[in-house]
Amino acid sequence: MKFNIATIPGDGIGPEVIEESMKILKRIGEVFGHEFSFQEVLAGGVAIDKTGEPLPLETIEICKKSDAVLLGAVGGPKWDSLTGDKRPEKALLGLRGALGLYANIRPAVLHDALKNASPLRSDILGDGIDICVVRELTGGIYFGDRGRRENGKLGVEAYDTEAYSVGEVERIARTAFEIAKQRNNKVTNVDKANVLESSRLWRSVVEEVAKEYPEVTLEHMYVDNAAMQLIRRPQQFDVLVTTNMFGDILSDEASMITGSIGMLPSASLGEGTLGMYEPIHGSAPDIAGENKANPIATILSTAMMLRFSFGLEQEAKAIEDAVTKVLGKDYRTADIMSDGMKLIGTKEMGELVLEEL
């Protein structure tokens, strides 16, 4: 089969990790008989520098026409003084909205070989962490009405609106239940229904959708409690579904308990098969260009791409297994280095994964 991939290297270590991932995809193409073609487009700080815009219209057009988007990272101190729509982050929010990518899938997995990377006590980790956070990505307070207005004696007031419609909740709930079916049949819905009206609607819609999935157990948890439970007993979670804002916070917390953010991929999906795939780590400008970045998160993002956008499960599995093998042979980039392991760079890590394919 033939697939068109739009690549967005972006800023900082983005170009380095994208380069390794493209090599892996090419090898997968050779081994399994597919053709992947790549078209590089601009977004983030590098786009601001070249075009004045963090998300040029051409980028949106090309991404829309592609079969999948592979993104490295955007942002950095160079553009930190810019405000609002001029900032590199606007590229992410703009792409999510323009491509209708309402479901952000973020697995937080603790690889066996990296158990001592977690900041949690080993008795709490037990036999590992394997949580899949499903975050709504094109609604809620990220995209609601906002502005400033006079507020009598309290001065100027700024506001943002958290809003969710039945349709928006239905589709993200369905994504979560479908994923749970492929995993351990449990969904934990996280909201703040004891305070927020949008959470009460959210919860009732999730309960409706749950009826279509009698094999999946549904549990509700308030967001403050979820923030505690992720640390206290992470093994209780299978799939966690929540809003854009709560998902932003909890998915980062879930990642951190694995202790190896340089390992974690993500997928952002919409109605069709088009998806955007990116590591959850940032652009790490401090080590950019030094062959120090861990390319594994991006490499594992390409595995998610093969699985979710191209339906190539076997190929996805091949990449994941290759990564596990390399870690099993004690090779580590600096971010996951520990005593007795073999320290290698970005390119070497890419090369080693390639060799296992």
Next chain:
Amino acid sequence: MKFNIATIPGDGIGPEVIEESMKILKRIGEVFGHEFSFQEVLAGGVAIDKTGEPLPLETIEICKKSDAVLLGAVGGPKWDSLTGDKRPEKALLGLRGALGLYANIRPAVLHDALKNASPLRSDILGDGIDICVVRELTGGIYFGDRGRRENGKLGVEAYDTEAYSVGEVERIARTAFEIAKQRNNKVTNVDKANVLESSRLWRSVVEEVAKEYPEVTLEHMYVDNAAMQLIRRPQQFDVLVTTNMFGDILSDEASMITGSIGMLPSASLGEGTLGMYEPIHGSAPDIAGENKANPIATILSTAMMLRFSFGLEQEAKAIEDAVTKVLGKDYRTADIMSDGMKLIGTKEMGELVLEEL
């Protein structure tokens, strides 16, 4: 001096922990020559059962006229099927609003004697955790406009409004800086200024207020990053100031990393000296009436009351020292029990703290 304290035993273990705390206050009165008078009022589930309302008007009136409010806990499964304004939680939100308690102070401290209670690895804890979360408590999305409306093709939509005015941010920022001056002179402001307009206003006002406190270092952090940093490097925090919603999540996360929620007190303050003091733990209906609850969080809340509402620093310190001594003698309630320690009940713990005074 003479002080009138409104007590709200509330539900579950609330009455038990309040009882021990009242004994401690009486002893402090005897030792230091103060007179504390108590007036018990209804709120929460018990108020629903007796009056049909979670927060009777009389309760608000009496609390307003008192010098401080001491609250046990509210809520429980018995009232879980009630909705919205009929729920026990309404008592908390109602009291915060009615008494104008805009500043919620939640210290997350890891007691030396309880180091192995933390779910974090000991090398991450280093020489301990001592974070003070300052949460805005009467504004933001908790108190903003909310409702439901039609939304064309996406069906019904529910919304909540996150709104902050200059005045609201100024006063909570000032609280945070004042507290930082008494501690390690560092404030970490947590917001989501890369996305939310209310956060951008919030951040700019915090920066203005910071100019009045040149001795205090101010740092900004996005909420998703803060959720990670609390686990990764908790020692970087001194005072953390944030909104009502983010504070709800992060203060619970900060508590959990200490591993001993039964130990943590809180204070909610407004313009004057009137404050509401309560343990951060809930009503724990499963162990209610069994003499198993840990009264220390509530006892330490009375210490905060002495300090913040009555200006009795020496007396507050006496209570805190007494608690430290009892823990140093290896006495533990069930929630903080570990190998080799002496297991005791609620009353015994109260008695032991009393003996140290």
